[in-house]
Amino acid sequence: xxxYDRKFTLTKMKLPLAFNYSSDYFNIVDTLECGQIxxxxxxxxxxxxxxxxxxxxxxxxxxxxxxxxxxxKEYFWHxxxxxxxxxxxxxxxxxxxxxxQKAADCGKGIRILNQDLTEMIFSFIISANNNxxxxxxxIERMCEKLGEDTAYGKAFPTAEAIxxxxxxxxxxxxxxxxxxxxxxxxxxxxxxxxxxLTRLDSQDARKELLSFKGVGPKVADCILLFGLRRGxxxxxxxxxxxxxxxxxxxxxxxxxxxxxxxxxxxxDAGLCxxxxxxxxxxxxxxxxxxxx
DNA sequence: GGACAGGTGCGGT
DNA sequence: ACCGCACCTGTC
Numbered sequence: 001x002x003x004y005d006r007k008f009t010l011t012k013m014k015l016p017l018a019f020n021y022s023s024d025y026f027n028i029v030d031t032l033e034c035g036q037i038x039x040x041x042x043x044x045x046x047x048x049x050x051x052x053x054x055x056x057x058x059x060x061x062x063x064x065x066x067x068x069x070x071x072x073k074e075y076f077w078h079x080x081x082x083x084x085x086x087x088x089x090x091x092x093x094x095x096x097x098x099x100x101q102k103a104a105d106c107g108k109g110i111r112i113l114n115q116d117l118t119e120m121i122f123s124f125i126i127s128a129n130n131n132x133x134x135x136x137x138x139i140e141r142m143c144e145k146l147g148e149d150t151a152y153g154k155a156f157p158t159a160e161a162i163x164x165x166x167x168x169x170x171x172x173x174x175x176x177x178x179x180x181x182x183x184x185x186x187x188x189x190x191x192x193x194x195x196x197l198t199r200l201d202s203q204d205a206r207k208e209l210l211s212f213k214g215v216g217p218k219v220a221d222c223i224l225l226f227g228l229r230r231g232x233x234x235x236x237x238x239x240x241x242x243x244x245x246x247x248x249x250x251x252x253x254x255x256x257x258x259x260x261x262x263x264x265x266x267x268d269a270g271l272c273x274x275x276x277x278x279x280x281x282x283x284x285x286x287x288x289x290x291x292x
Numbered sequence: 293g294g295a296c297a298g299g300t301g302c303g304g305t
Numbered sequence: 306a307c308c309g310c311a312c313c314t315g316t317c
Contacts, residue, residue, distance in 0.1 A: 035298060124298085131297045134315060176313025181300080216300045237298040253307090254299095277298080 015058055018073035020065040025086035027109020028059045028066060034110045034278040036226050038123055038136045039143075039156070052079055053116045054148065054155035071151070081111045093268055093275065099247045100272065103279040110274050113226065117194055119156045120227030125181050125214035127222070134174070141173045162186035181214025188212060202230045217255060225270040234261040234269040239280045246284070 028048050032040045039051035047058045047069075057070035057079075070076050077083075090108045094101040122142075127135050139156075146161040147154035162170070163186035171179040197205045202224055209220040221235035234240075236254045244257045252260070265272040281288060 125300095127298055129297065129299045129312080131315075135298085137315095171313085174314070177311090178300090178313075214300070218299060222298075235298075238296090239298065281298095 015056075015069035015071065018057075018068050018070045019077065020067045021080070021082055023061055023064055023066050023109070025090065025108055026066050026080065026082070026111055028061055030107055030109035030278065031080070031111050031113070033281075034107060034274045035132070035281075036113055036274065037115065038127075038132070038139050050076075051143075051153065051156070052076075052113075053119060054150045055079075056150065056152035079114050081114055084111070086111065089268065089271060093265075093272055096265075100275070103272075103275040106282060107275040107278040110271075110278060112229070112231075112271060112274065114229065115226050116156065117197070117223070117227040118159055118189070120223050121185065121189075121209075121212065121215070122157075122159075122162065122182060124219045124222045124226075125185060125212075126175060126178055128178065128214060128216065128219055130178075138174045142170075142175075145169070145173065159186045159189040163190055178214055184213035185215070197228060202228075202232050205230070206233070217258070221258065225273070231267045231270040232262060234258045234265070234273045236261075237277075239277050239284070240273065242284055243276045243280045246280075 031037075032048060032050070037050070037052075041049050043049055043058070047060045050057045050059060052075075055070070055072050055075050057068055057072075057076045059069070060067045068076055068080070086108070090104050094104045123135070123139060126138050126142075130138075142162075143154040143156055146157035146165055148158075149155075162182055165183070165186075167179050167183045170182055175182060197208060200208065205228060206220050206224060209215050209223055210217070215223070218235050218237055221233045224230040224233045225235060236244075236258045240261075241254070241257065244260070245251070249260065261272065262269045
């Protein structure tokens with residue numbers, strides 16, 4: 001009796017359409033290019049591929065909807081934060097000031113993703129003093145070398161895999177001087193319960209994260225915002241400094257800028273940071289999209 | 293060719 | 306606590 005044996009299929013399985021969602025407040029490019037995620041790419045057919053942990057999805061925009069193709073509907077429904085009403089947030093933030101109205105209008109398609117904590121820790125250690133293109137390249141190489149096989153490519157490496165990797169091999173991925181940071185933090189995570197972070201408030205979790213090698217104030221805030229879903233933090237990088245000086249105040253240290261925005265925006269601080277960051281990258285002085 | 297890029301660690305005040 | 310500086314690597 002003949003039986004189809006999937007071991008011998010050469011092409012990967014076609015992804016099913018898991019769900020679609022109104023694109024009023026869910027824009028693929030806005031969400032992927034606002035600095036929160038590095039593991040994505042535009043495919044030849046125009047779709048966007050998104051990787052998270054050992055999961056994979058493809059996205060396309062069509063007829064006022066975002067179509068999400070994946071084998072794991074529940075994971076990516078949560079990943080794209082689709083139970084949150086962004087219309088309410090955009091309206092509230094837009095009412096704050098003319099600049100916030102512009103920024104929110106520019107980034108209203110952004111959704112703050114529910115990403116994996118460990119993945120955020122290592123990704124943002126790599127991001128320090130680095131540019132997006134190179135960050136993506138390093139992460140891709142790291143997944144290729146240290147990640148487990150999945151049906152649709154490599155998974156993001158576990159802390160164990162990074163800890164077990166010789167520092168010299170980490171450097172060969174292009175991590176530069178961050179090699180020792182990745183190694184030290186990976187080894188620290190071997191006997192560290194990340195669940196303790198979820199029980200702490202943002203301030204205390206931040207202090208804890210600052211004890212990780214390669215995690216400074218900016219990276220800690222990114223981990224809090226993207227890995228621990230703390231909306232009440234405001235990561236300050238070079239772009240937000242430009243925003244601060246252009247539209248708010250002049251000449252303060254980074255942490256004072258962060259405190260200023262946290263006091264101004266409260267629980268919406270993280271989302272406001274994404275709107276302002278994206279706005280500045282898109283339209284600000286020396287915006288990468290406008291410089292050839 | 294130096295300045296800069298989603299900064300951080302470290303040593304000196 | 307608060308500076309100033311070095312630092313991998315790629316790009317403009």
